[in-house]
Amino acid sequence: MSAEVWLPIPPEEIEGLPAGPRYLFWDGGADGDQPFPGDPARCAVYVVPYMKRLSVRVGPLPHLTNVRVVQTLTAGVDDITARLSDIPPGVRLCNARGVHETSTAELALTLTLAALRGIPEFVRAQRQERWTGGFHPSLADKSVLIVGYGSIGAAIEDRLTPFEVARVARVARSGRTVARGPVHPITDVPSLLPHADVVILCTPLTEDTRGLVDADFLARMKDGALLVNVARGAVVDTKALLAELERGRIMAALDVTDPEPLPPGHPLWQAPGVLISPHVGGPSSAFLPRAKRLIADQLTRFVNHEPLRNVILTTGPETAGATGR
Numbered sequence: 001m002s003a004e005v006w007l008p009i010p011p012e013e014i015e016g017l018p019a020g021p022r023y024l025f026w027d028g029g030a031d032g033d034q035p036f037p038g039d040p041a042r043c044a045v046y047v048v049p050y051m052k053r054l055s056v057r058v059g060p061l062p063h064l065t066n067v068r069v070v071q072t073l074t075a076g077v078d079d080i081t082a083r084l085s086d087i088p089p090g091v092r093l094c095n096a097r098g099v100h101e102t103s104t105a106e107l108a109l110t111l112t113l114a115a116l117r118g119i120p121e122f123v124r125a126q127r128q129e130r131w132t133g134g135f136h137p138s139l140a141d142k143s144v145l146i147v148g149y150g151s152i153g154a155a156i157e158d159r160l161t162p163f164e165v166a167r168v169a170r171v172a173r174s175g176r177t178v179a180r181g182p183v184h185p186i187t188d189v190p191s192l193l194p195h196a197d198v199v200i201l202c203t204p205l206t207e208d209t210r211g212l213v214d215a216d217f218l219a220r221m222k223d224g225a226l227l228v229n230v231a232r233g234a235v236v237d238t239k240a241l242l243a244e245l246e247r248g249r250i251m252a253a254l255d256v257t258d259p260e261p262l263p264p265g266h267p268l269w270q271a272p273g274v275l276i277s278p279h280v281g282g283p284s285s286a287f288l289p290r291a292k293r294l295i296a297d298q299l300t301r302f303v304n305h306e307p308l309r310n311v312i313l314t315t316g317p318e319t320a321g322a323t324g325r
Contacts, residue, residue: 002021003020003021003022003042003045004023004024004038004039004044005022005043005045005299006025006043006047007025007047008026008052009288009292009295011023011024014292014296015292016293016297017295017296017299018303019303020303021045021303022038024038028049028052028056028059032053032055036060042066043060043064043066044066044067044068044302045068045070045071045298046061046064046070046071047072048070050291058083058086061083062086067087068091068302069302070094071295072093072094072096073096074096074100074282075099075100075152075204075282076095076232077095078205080093081093084315088315089316089317090314090315092311092313093312094309094310095310095312096291097150097151097309097310098294098309100281100282100290101151101154101155102155103282103286104155104156104282105155105156105158105159106286107277107280107284108159108202108281109156109163111253111254111255111275112200112253115226115228115252115253115275116136116198116226118136120275139160140164141165141166142197142198143166143195144160144168144200145169145193145196145198145199146169146170146202147171147200147201148171148172148202148204149171149178150172150202150204152202153170153172153200153202154178156202157170157180167195169184170182171184171186171189171192172184173208175188189217190220193220194221196222196225197222197225198226198228199226199228200228201228201230203231204231205232209235210234211234212236213227213229213240215240215243217240219244223250224249224251225251226250226252226253227251227253228252229252230255230256231256233254233257234258238257238258238268242267242268242271245268245272246272251274252271253275253276254274254276255276255277255279261278261279294309297309
């Protein structure tokens, strides 16, 4: 019997799918009430639906007793790694490296430019039919610190280059050297923050990065500096950020928040100097063609028994639940 593959995109819409597997469409439905497309025990590859509620995305995991690959369509996989006990040993978990760099980097630059050049104020003034001129900071000649220098961080730097920034400092979990220069280890962040006019967060959410941007981190930022978060909301201590925003000492442009979605009445909505977008770094017209190419490539590799791309981890016995799956 051929392996079954659960896809959140109709298989007839994906060019280049290899012959062999039986492809079944499942994205959870509009309200998360779509029944499974087949017997979960026969599913060998589960491609996690994108932009669905957490309960929908992880709902099938306990039932996929023979799954060999779990492929996300997100760059971050923290929602899946939090539920590794639901996944059998020997399963390769892959993220969507290569899918979101373009869109997320665009938004990081959009938020940076909009916040610096006063676009939110212009929008409010337009609604009131007020002509409000003024002098605003430019991105040119600024020092930018990128925290989380992976593929998205590198894509952000690609887009910074034409804007004549004075300096880009790069930070990753461990130090290394890339074509553009040194990448500092995360331990260097305290010494780098006082020199940065713009701090862009694009690090994955892990136990090491949860709450990374705390009161001490923010206190080390320059007066008037801009914090841009296109990572995960929980990378930032919201209470500490609010304290700095309410003092008017720094600005922030946030595509992600903690909590998320940000509920009505939360003080972050009305905090001074903050621009908020509703976690739209990934979903743009750039997403679907890149997601389809990734799926087709990964499944071709799977069918041909070739190494998969973007393997984050392979589950082991220590991650399985009490049932031993």
